[in-house]
Amino acid sequence: MKITTRRVVQAPIKLYRSYISPLKPPTCRFYPTCSQYALEAVEVHGALKGSWLAAKRIAKCHPFHPGGVDLVPPAKKRSDEDRFADRAGKGLT
Secondary structure, eight states, rough: HHHHHHHHHHHHHHIIIIIIGGGGOOOOOSSHHHHHHHHHHHHHHHHHHHHHHHHHHHHHSSSSOOEEOOOOOOOOOOHHHHHHHHHHHHHTO
C-alpha cells in the first residue's frame, strides 16, 4: 500500500518535471530543485509527511528567501525501546 500511495503522489511531480519544467527557464534558488526535493521527501518519509515537507519547501520559494542547499531530512529511526513501549502501551487502553 505504501508503495502505491507514494507512486500516486510522485506521478504529478514526474509529469511536471517531464512536461512543464522544460518550458520554463532554470531559476530555482535551491539545491536540490523543489521537484527533486519533493520526490525524495515522499520516498524517504512516505506520502503524507513527504508531501508536507514538499509543501513547506515550495512555500519558501520566493524572491525574499535566500535559497541555498536544503536537503531532505533523514528519516528518524526508532529505537527498540520505543517499539517495545508502543506495543506494550497498546494493550493498556
